[in-house]
Amino acid sequence: MIERNPVPTELQLGSGDPASATVDAVVIGVLAGDGTPVLAPGAAEIDSAFDGGLAELLAVAGASGKAEEVVRVPTRGTITAPLLVAVGLGPLDDGAEPDADAVRRASGAAARALAGTGHALSTLGRLDLAAAAEGTLLGAYSFTEYRSNGGGKPPVGRVYLLSDADGADDALRVATAVATAVTTARDLVNTPPNDLYPASFADRAVALAEAAGVEVEVLDETALAEGGYGGVLGVGQGSSRKPRLVRLRWSGGESPRATVALVGKGITFDTGGISIKPAANMDQMTSDMGGAAAVIATTVLAAQLGLPVAVTATVPMAENMPSDTAYRPGDVLRMYGGTTVEVLNTDAEGRLILADAIARAAEDGPDYLVETSTLTGAQQVALGMRTAGVMGSEELRDRVAGHAQATGEGGWAMPLPEHLRADLDSRVADLANVSGTRWGGMLVAGVFLSEFVPEGLPWAHIDIAGPSFHSGGPYGYTAKGGTGVPVRTLFALLSDIAENG
Structure with missing residues (x-):
């Protein structure tokens, strides 16, 4: 009988300024605007560290905000984390925040892109903590029990999810169980x-x-x-x-x-x-x-x-x-x-x-x-x-x-x-x-x-x-x-x- 921990990625609530977080990567969301990417809510501190030019930089790197699109940008010391991962949430909808499944899908795409990473921080929890948690754990999933070589890169080890919501601890507990x-x-x-x-x-x-x-x-x-x-x-x-x-x-x-x-x-x-x-x-x-x-x-x-x-x-x-x-x-x-x-x-x-x-x-x-x-x-x-x-x-x-x-x-x-x-x-x-x-x-x-x-x-x-x-x-x-x-x-x-x- 195969026995294992089905969710090897660990989730924790994060706090503080994501620009100064001591992690290997920071995840932010990007929306598809009118021909240009638009930063999703939750990434203000990161944008400030880039002197307000992060959306322009991401556009140069090829980001459009298309749903599940992942763009990786080396930060070169601009923020503490050496890698910035921008993940698409889909079209900007008259200023409305992305729905739960858009956050869930984006978090899953980001988790796959972070395979082999030790620690990461995601600002997507500020949009919808439960959806970000579910998407991260499900996106990091892989079934490797029958692979003699271990199946390649291990899933991301730990992800800190930023959230300012009331009841965040309970929401994270339930989402992890689900x-x-x-x-x-x-x-x-x-x-x-x-x-x-x-x-x-x-x-x-x-x-x-x-x-x-x-x-x-x-x-x-x-x-x-x-x-x-x-x-x-x-x-x-x-x-x-x-x-x-x-x-x-x-x-x-x-x-x-x-x-x-x-x-x-x-x-x-x-x-x-x-x-x-x-x-x-x-x-x-x-x-x-x-x-x-x-x-x-x-x-x-x-x-x-x-x-x-x-x-x-x-x-x-x-x-x-x-x-x-x-x-x-x-x-x-x-x-x-x-x-x-x-x-x-x-x-x-x-x-x-x-x-x-x-x-x-x-x-x-x-x-x-x-x-x-x-x-x-x-x-x-x-x-x-x-x-x-x-x-x-x-x-x-x-x-x-x-x-x-x-x-x-x-x-x-x-x-x-x-x-x-x-x-x-x-x-x-x-x-x-x-x-x-x-x-x-x-x-x-x-x-x-x-x-x-x-x-x-x-x-x-x-x-x-x-x-x-x-x-x-x-x-x-x-x-x-x-x-x-x-x-x-x-x-x-x-x-x-x-x-x-």
Whole structure:
């Protein structure tokens, strides 16, 4: 089992004049003005040290203020730090300060540029301390556990964030905890499937839960059979590495405001089973447990911060493999609770294990149920690789989508049209696991899941097939590989519920 500190970069609150700070580098923000860079608020002392000519100097060095642009300028003794790093925040918007995600993205870009640096100071905390902290830690993230050479330059060692805001200590503490949860989810997604399989994934969940004082229960294949979890068992029966179902429970403290059920898809590797996937990009199917990683990390985070919301995570874990014991197209599975499902495509396996988990989670009588999963390629076709599709009860759906957008993780409310239910009619069972057409696949999957949600229970389904994994080069605070989406969305929702019910 790989164990490490997921956020090796240390954050501390800074104070005093950044021009005289004894650090290796100072970070300032730059906005894109009308053809010229404009210094963002927070850099006045640095500009004064350059006799008010810093913006002109940065323009000569090529700075424009474009979002995430990084320009490095040697200071030659003008300020104490030998290096000035100017990072773009995007267009100047009628004098308004940059929004939180612009600060978060700029801080992430700066953190990557500071790899190999010992100590740095950032003035971006004066714009938004929490966003600067999250962006710095997430931008500094790298997954190097399987690299024999250590993976190149180490991340920046320590960053002092300047802030004049009230409650800065608490804001930094919470932001650090949130970023740590995101990187924990990233680590789980990035761990290769030969090391992360249902039993070892369950072990990781147990270790995380116990360290945070979270109650945890693991059902093995025998307990799953006794409990009637036909979806999890059916999907997992083709692998020699047997399925699990993990339940984590945070009590919410003495007076929880509400109870929330979280459900996450935990397919540790997905070949498609008998309905096997094309070989191209199948290596990325190690990320098919991104939803499970997110809900585990979020539940642990809620406990660590003492959030007054009772949270129970129900996480089905299986490996979808083709073999002589694998489930087949044409099989009928009996889900937890008794509903029967005809399997028409074994590559639509996520909804089968989620059906069991949703039905079980609903038995607890939660006030809200939120499920997230890398569920459909149709989500990627409809919304691309950075925008999750959010479905479910309209009020909760819109609430979740709003938090996804506000946190910068991205989410868009989508409908669940009633007429699509007829496409899931089966000739032999209560319903089929896929429709007979290619149209509206993301929505059809949501309609399938809705069959297992009790009437009247507010619920939301977040399809993160695209946003959970980034296969290109890093940008903003997003590294290549697992993204940790939608941990920050889920935490924002829980915080909202804790405050407003």
